[in-house]
Amino acid sequence: MNREWQPIATAPKDASEIRVRMGDGSVVERAHWACDLSGEEQPPFRGWFTPVTDTNGRMSHYAQIDEPVGWMPTQGSTSGPS
Numbered sequence: 001m002n003r004e005w006q007p008i009a010t011a012p013k014d015a016s017e018i019r020v021r022m023g024d025g026s027v028v029e030r031a032h033w034a035c036d037l038s039g040e041e042q043p044p045f046r047g048w049f050t051p052v053t054d055t056n057g058r059m060s061h062y063a064q065i066d067e068p069v070g071w072m073p074t075q076g077s078t079s080g081p082s
Contacts, residue, residue: 005070020048021070030074031065 013033049062
């Protein structure tokens with residue numbers, strides 16, 4: 001499996017969890033693509049998201065990530081180019 005940064009355009013958009021690299025070089029360790037344009041249960045959304053934890057370390061919600069430029073599989077992941 002390739003463990004080098006890949007262009008974000010090649011990242012999986014099937015809710016697989018991946019690492020993403022931002023334009024400033026920072027890394028988001030856990031991210032996934034999500035899209036729901038129906039507007040039925042919440043406002044429409046499309047993009048890259050990362051989990052946000054509360055003060056007790058529990059996942060509380062997802063925050064949208066603006067314009068990542070690269071991606072790679074998370075440690076132990078089977079996602080990604082080989």
